[in-house]
Amino acid sequence: MEYWQVDVFAERVLAGNGLAVFPDCRGLSPAAMQELTRELRQFESIFLAPLDAANHxxxxVFTVEEELPFAGHPVLGAAALLHHLHGGKADADWLLQLPEKSVGITTRRQGKGFYAEMDQGPATFGKVLDGASAATFAGAFGSRYDSRYPAQVVSTGLPYLLLPVTAAGLADARQREPLDAALAGIGAAFVFLMDVDAREGRTWDPLGVVEDIATGSAAGPVAAWRVSQGLEPAGQAFSLAQGRFVGRPSRLDVCVGEAGNVLVGGTVQLLAQARLLPSPAELD
Structure with missing residues (x-):
């Protein structure tokens, strides 16, 4: 069984957010998928299996801790690899069926790599925090809440607490305490810290140990939130920044359509191809 290493939201290899893609995982159990993700130590891995319809x-998607119902950069990276393997020279459309939603992706060749864009659908807006609660969450990162803007839970498949902080607060942020219970209480899975003026953000794994480089599942909610706050016009593309603080600066292209659907895209580079030596049955 082959798997590939790709870099997503990356203008060149060894940039952006790394990802392991298994383009045909038939025969692998979920337990084996989880163990392989832990072995490869990527922030996330994605496992694909062909369906009856063409390009479906x-x-x-797994992190080292758990399976996710949706994730952004794995979807884009997987679609780019599918284009490399099956897409030819023309633009191509793909549909990935995740546990809780289907995502359509358009891909094209671009330079030595690919450009992939997904339709995350409309955002769902959840709880708005009061100032004291927002400041408490910011304090858990040693950061400072930017009270010019509301902190709010927003989702396009994964619910994020979008937390505006000062520029200095973003630079100095480090998660200092567990937040699982507090996040569950407001209907969120993760915190995404935002320097609103710079269009830049940061987020971590649930334990606050590993910082994500470029988070496609957060980019959609951030884009929708910015449009809802009047910071960006609907129908106009713009870019978000992430990854600078871990030495992997990344660009995430976003656009909220007039009808509310959120598009998230970026460049993808193929880095490496590998092969598992054991059979799938031997991994259980």
């Missing part, structure tokens, strides 16, 4: 694939 089932997809499962």
């Amino acid at each position: 694939f089932a997809a499962r």
Whole structure:
């Protein structure tokens, strides 16, 4: 069984957010998918299996801790690899069926790599925090809440607490305490810290140990939130920045359509191809 290493939201290899993609995982159990993700130590891995319809694939995404119902950069990276393997020279469309939603992606060749753009659908807006609660969450990162803007839970598949902080607060942020219970209480899974003026953000794994480089599942909510706050016009593309603080600066292109659907895109580079030596049955 082959798997590939790709870099997503990356203008060149060894930039952006790394990802392991298994383009045909038939025969692998979920337990094996979880163990392989832990072995490869990527922030996320994605496992694909072809469905009956052309260019349709089932997809499962794992972090080292758990399976996710949706994730952004794995979807884009997987679609780019599918284009490399099956897409030819023309633009191509793909549908990935994740556990809780289907995502359509358009891909094209661009330079030595690919450009992939997904339609995350409309955003769902959840709880707005009062100032004291927002400041408490910011304090958990040693950061400072930017009270000019509301902190709010927003989702296009994964619910994020979008937390505006000062520029200095973003630079100095480090998660200092567990937040699982507090996040569950407001209907969120993760915190995404935002320097609103710079269009830049940061987020971490649930334990606050590993910082994500470029988070496609957060980019959609951030884009929708910015449009809802009147910071960006609907129908106009703009870019978000992430990854600078871990030495992997990344660009995430976003656009909120007039009808509310959120598009998230970026460049993808293929880095490496590898092969598992054991059979799938031997991994259980």
